[in-house]
Amino acid sequence: MISYIKMLVCCELKIKWKEFINLFYITFCMNIDKILGDFEKNNVKFVRPIFVDILGRMLDFTVPIDEFEGLIKEGKGFDGSSVEGFARIEESDLRFVPDLNTLRILPWEYKGLEKSWREAIVFGYIYDSSGNIYEGDTRALLKRTIDRYKDIGVMKCGVEMEFFIFENDKIPRHTDCGGYFRSGLHGEIRKEAQLLLNEMGIKTEFDHHEVAQSQHEIDITYSDAISMADYVILTKYVVKKIAREHGVYASFMPKPIENINGNGMHTHISLWKDGKNIFFDEEKKGLSDIARSYIAGLMKYGKEIQAGLNQWINSYKRLTPGYEAPTYLVWGTKNRSAYIRVPEYQKGKENATRIELRSLDPACNPYLAFSLIHSAGMQGVKEKLEPPDPVEFDVFHLPESERKKMKIDELSSSLEKALEHFMNSKLVKDSLTEHIFRKFIENKTIECKNFNRSVTDYEIKHYFGIL
Numbered sequence: 001m002i003s004y005i006k007m008l009v010c011c012e013l014k015i016k017w018k019e020f021i022n023l024f025y026i027t028f029c030m031n032i033d034k035i036l037g038d039f040e041k042n043n044v045k046f047v048r049p050i051f052v053d054i055l056g057r058m059l060d061f062t063v064p065i066d067e068f069e070g071l072i073k074e075g076k077g078f079d080g081s082s083v084e085g086f087a088r089i090e091e092s093d094l095r096f097v098p099d100l101n102t103l104r105i106l107p108w109e110y111k112g113l114e115k116s117w118r119e120a121i122v123f124g125y126i127y128d129s130s131g132n133i134y135e136g137d138t139r140a141l142l143k144r145t146i147d148r149y150k151d152i153g154v155m156k157c158g159v160e161m162e163f164f165i166f167e168n169d170k171i172p173r174h175t176d177c178g179g180y181f182r183s184g185l186h187g188e189i190r191k192e193a194q195l196l197l198n199e200m201g202i203k204t205e206f207d208h209h210e211v212a213q214s215q216h217e218i219d220i221t222y223s224d225a226i227s228m229a230d231y232v233i234l235t236k237y238v239v240k241k242i243a244r245e246h247g248v249y250a251s252f253m254p255k256p257i258e259n260i261n262g263n264g265m266h267t268h269i270s271l272w273k274d275g276k277n278i279f280f281d282e283e284k285k286g287l288s289d290i291a292r293s294y295i296a297g298l299m300k301y302g303k304e305i306q307a308g309l310n311q312w313i314n315s316y317k318r319l320t321p322g323y324e325a326p327t328y329l330v331w332g333t334k335n336r337s338a339y340i341r342v343p344e345y346q347k348g349k350e351n352a353t354r355i356e357l358r359s360l361d362p363a364c365n366p367y368l369a370f371s372l373i374h375s376a377g378m379q380g381v382k383e384k385l386e387p388p389d390p391v392e393f394d395v396f397h398l399p400e401s402e403r404k405k406m407k408i409d410e411l412s413s414s415l416e417k418a419l420e421h422f423m424n425s426k427l428v429k430d431s432l433t434e435h436i437f438r439k440f441i442e443n444k445t446i447e448c449k450n451f452n453r454s455v456t457d458y459e460i461k462h463y464f465g466i467l
Contacts, residue, residue, distance in 0.1 A: 032069065035103075039065055042105055045117035049076065049096050049124055050233070053084040054136060054439050055311065056365025058233050062119065071098060075127065080136075084443065094134055098124040102230060107199035123230050135435035138367035142226055145371040145431065149378045153271030153278050153290070157370065158205075158222030158354075161235050161362055162263040164214050164256055165189060169249045172256040178209040189246055190216055193239045202231050211324065212260040222268060222354075225374065229366035232265070236362065254310070254361040255317035262318030264325060265362040269294075269373065270354040280353035286345025287353065295331055295340055295355055296387040297380015298373065302329050302339060302359075304425035305372040306411055307418040307444060309360045313451050316414050318361060321396040326359050329409045330391040337394045339411065359411065368436070375431035416448050 281288035
């Protein structure tokens with residue numbers, strides 16, 4: 001990571017792209033020789049700008065180092081009509097503008113037949129042909145959401161990234177018989193991925209084999225929400241790269257194999273102001289009123305934002321009882337089947353006070369998901385909501401009548417149901433741009449229709465020979 005690039009980011013992203021670039025370029029010019037010298041010392045020949053489509057899939061292109069200064073001064077135009085959920089053909093001229101705070105050198109070398117080289121990467125924002133921030137840019141959406149509530153507190157989060165390692169990308173075939181904290185195979189992939197992430201300035205704090213065979217986890221140390229969303233994208237990229245070099249395939253698919261645990265992305269959230277974690281309050285048994293209202297907001301609006309946290313048909317195969325994934329909108333401190341878990345307060349670790357939202361999966365668009373989470377939580381703060389009593393047992397085993405008596409609601413069990421709540425939600429509409437709201441619904445509606453028309457292996461297995 002090039003540590004000396006720490007620039008002021010335009011707070012509201014309301015200025016034109018040329019003004020945005022000029023803001024960076026004035027500061028950047030003071031370091032250009034040093035940066036290019038660092039590139040030369042490390043044999044960096046290309047810079048790779050990175051952004052995501054509306055579904056959170058990583059997209060990139062490369063510019064040779066000779067064009068790097070031009071990228072900073074002018075950005076780089078591209079055809080937005082070819083990107084999922086971006087512009088129509090008649091309004092397709094978009095421009096990538098780098099966020100130089102994210103510039104870092106990839107810690108590996110590429111080797112061709114005759115040449116070897118290294119690359120640097122940089123995230124950024126997308127602008128339209130009028131020079132305004134593009135309404136389909138989910139990274140800009142997250143920044144706007146964070147800025148909207150920054151006077152109350154700034155969102156920080158950490159994530160637990162779960163993934164499987166399979167033989168190849170054709171069939172999800174196990175590569176080990178390990179289990180929770182039982183090593184199995186391919187622990188070296190976790191270690192190598194962490195070392196590379198650490199070299200890029202992305203801190204990790206934990207790794208282990210997960211519950212299911214061939215399942216692994218790497219935990220990323222908490223940071224501000226935009227950086228964490230960037231880290232999610234890079235972690236998936238690095239893990240897949242290292243797995244490929246080991247001759248295996250890393251999958252972040254929520255539920256690649258039935259009847260075993262799926263992949264989650266448990267997200268730990270806290271709010272900070274003036275260097276203090278405002279989720280902590282010693283007089284309130286460690287959990288402040290703001291934290292409690294944030295929890296209540298997530299529970300009240302949980303079904304409405306769910307499609308943005310679990311955005312694939314396959315996501316709902318993971319959210320089933322018996323596999324340590326939440327199915328009911330409850331919270332607790334010890335209950336690992338809960339929608340929200342609050343780790344118990346430990347004296348002397350006040351800054352570790354947080355809530356753990358357990359429904360997310362790593363196939364989400366992290367920028368979109370974090371935006372929806374923060375909007376729901378802060379709406380709870382705005383409404384001064386109070387959460388229900390915590391539940392410290394798996395409510396799946398309760399009779400339905402008892403759950404109704406306790407006013408326990410369920411998460412949606414399918415993308416179609418979640419999408420219905422999503423599209424009818426005032427909170428979601430107010431939280432997203434009109435473009436993102438409309439395009440996301442269009443994309444997911446098509447996915448549901450295509451799936452409903454398809455003939456699955458289940459149908460062939462159970463119906464073909466007898467009907």
